[in-house]
Amino acid sequence: MKKIAVLLISIISILSFSFDVKFNLNPKLDFDKLSTEMRFDLSHEYEYFKFLADMSLNSDGKYGAGQGGGLDKYYYYMNNGGVSMKYENIEFDAGIFEHYDEVHSPYSLFISSLGNNSMILNFRFEDDNFFYGSRWIRLNKNSALSYPDRGANYKVYGLKFGNIRFAYQDSIVYTGRYFDAEYFLNPIPNFFVQYINVSSGNPWQQNGNDNSIMGFLIDIEEDYYYAYAQILVDDINMNRFLKPEGYQNPDKIAWSLGGNFDTKFGNIGLYHAGATKYTFEPYGNSTQNTMYGYTYYPDVEYEVKTINKTILNEDNYIGYYNGENNISFMITYNNEKNSSDLLYKGSIEYSVSGSKSPANPWHEKPDWNSGIDGHKNSTKLLDESVLENKLIWKNYFKFNVLNNLSIGFRADEGYIFNKLKLVDAEPESEHNNIKYYKPSNENVPILILGIDFEYIWNIN
Template identity: 40%
Template sequence: MRCSLCSLTAIALLFSITPISAQGTAQDLSKSSPVVSVGADAGYDSSSENGAVGSIFFALGLKSAYFDLGAKLSLQSNSKYAPAEANLPGKEFFGLYFLMEEGDLGFHAGPLALKAGRFAHYDVIDSPYSLFVNGMGQTALLANLRYEDDFFFYETRWVELNHRSAAVTAAWPQGYIDRGANIKTYGFKLNPSMRLGFQDSAVYTGRNFDYEYFLSPIPQYFLQYAKTNEGRPWTTGGNEGNMIGAFWDWERSDGISLNAQVLMDDFNIHFIAPDTPWQPWKLAWTFGGRARTSLGNFGFYHAGATKYTFEPISMKDPANWEGKAYGYTYYPDTRFNYDDAGADLREISIEDNALGYIYGENNIAFRGDWRNSLSGFDLMAALEFRLMGSNSPANPWQDSDYHPGDGSHLLDDAVLEKRFLASFDASRQFGNWRLGLMLKGGVAFDALELREPTEGGTSDGDKYIWLYAPKKGNTIPIFRLTIGGSYAWKMR
């Protein structure tokens, strides 16, 4: 089960429709029914500005043989984003803001499926630490085309990152530059329960969509070089980056499931050819699995990434640094403007900004969890440890404007963050109602803090895009408790 199930505010509508056959189509389609649900939760979150948090949501879902529809709108009170404007005293909507969580259409026929709109998306492996797509299940505007048969599957996914942005920061006085991403997956079924495959991703700037990256099945690593090199009339320049990787998973018949994934950007061969450049390896990895036993479903996962892995490669050219903002993030900055004037800049967390691995670069993480159903309750408990150094999602080479030239780096900072986190979820179905509780607690020692770069740099990107770094003695307690419920109504 994906870790997005830990959030009560993301309670989904799940219902089954019998697939239609060539005969009896009209009869089977009559079984399809829209499902409307409403829900709310309330509680306390130590990371919230006001402490108290709460939300309400409205959702609509439909699944049928050839067509799916999903919509979900929520109203949030956690002060994470600015309140909605309203014609009220104070010009705001009671400190609340609206969040579009879903709005998508799906079409599927035989081995082909297309889904487009805004929805939560996940990687090919089922892991909270997946590398090419954030395992938290971030929502984004995207289109996903998939083909699958009994031996081969292929998926091409476009993700809009930024378009017509009005998010004004010190680095981006005109708003974030237009950016988009594409993720491709090529997989083979070695047997009915084991899969092996290749993945690659591209992030580009100056536009939010690229037809060739989405439509061409040629790996994007080669598309990048064919499209961007100078000396040809179709060149698009060098404002795009690419990562490659591989995955493997195995769903065994005895209740054990295993998976692994690796992602790589830059690498060096200095260890066998000392005269070659000694740039850092940009590498991330993860492995884990689950075991179904009489005591419940147990899971263990590990992941890590070297320093600089998900950063863009250079922003030192003051004339074209904006075009180099192709870090593997949803936003090309670590801050956004909370007010219209841009005077109140708030941080974008690493977890919210990461397009790929949830914790970004320069860290290792371990997670164990347990799931079971007891006396009608669906239960989940988890423990996690994260060791993290400095992390710069959007400013390349952190405090420098070029790589250090001394090879790869991992957790070699003078101070490292040590974070321990425990969580517990419980929920139960009562007819059309589902009630639940979520509890999370922990502590971060020498916790990360967002700070400005220590060196001036030559471009606004180098100078004004802040980065995260552990701070000695910065101890931050973590506590969140929410209770909530939802009601789902099948309309026929």
């Protein structure tokens, strides 16, 4: 009885504060497949503390049904579940969260703008002149699909000059463990932590299977516009300068630039991004696959009821969602500042892609051949005769029906020429037998229609 009384007192104490309960119902028609998502979001904020529990029940077929199959075609999905604390200049988040990059862009490079979620620990400090962030991202732990334990850490160091910010960013992916306390706690950039710990000739040398990437951003934000540029370096060929007759590896880089500005009609955004071939891939050859690619999973398929289903690139890439071997352009528009009754968000994107291999090193090759591939022009981008061309127009309207009830409408239309499809890598060994994406002869229309009902209930 004492335990029950304590529980009831705790519940009453919680309800004495304010909770926001949000419910979304989202029927969606994806060309010829009808699905429904029911999303339940419970949140509470009090002074420095925020609690968030956000999960969905979905029938889109992306993942298998719940344990035991009792939910028929529906599966549960955890969107967010964790706690956040913010006190003066310090923020801390712990739990499963949709997380984002430092730049405000659909083409962010280090962390995808799509807000993919993961278990994270996130620390951030910011004052008038400086900001610093350290984030741990769980990738794979105790995988039933035989993936190795994998984790990632992302850091940002920035200086502020009025409304201008300049920052260094770096990320590292490691295998053999899913969490590394030193990468998270040590404010030294990940590259130097890795280099010091795996260097020989000392008693603290560690075995390591880690891959670091680094880059920079600069942005400026005023009341009526925002502009930025960002670069990511996965690998760069210094031998072109230091040893031009020696081994030449490909540059693995990505870039992004753009911004948005207010007009009397609404906010307009212009964005461009791209990435060379092999960027974000793991290293490997016929004797090994390091599996430290910049992805949430070291694979491109998973099994649902004996059927292999594709892990979509935009769900797999930790960073730039269009991935390697790509250039993209986007125009956006929204009227958030111009209208409180009817919200509209829209975008037009044109994207060109060649082959992509998020999990299999070097695509169809067993290794990078220094004699054949390693010449001065070894860096590759869209060098195939057939390329995927994708054009998509996205529209979203939302208006309030009652104080706490809103209705939204979604319509996405477009076309994909020579759609990327998974093909076998023709492996020489088990270490390079994961499929990769290659432009096909298939042309596919895009039509996604959706409606969502959102109700917010505030409990005081």
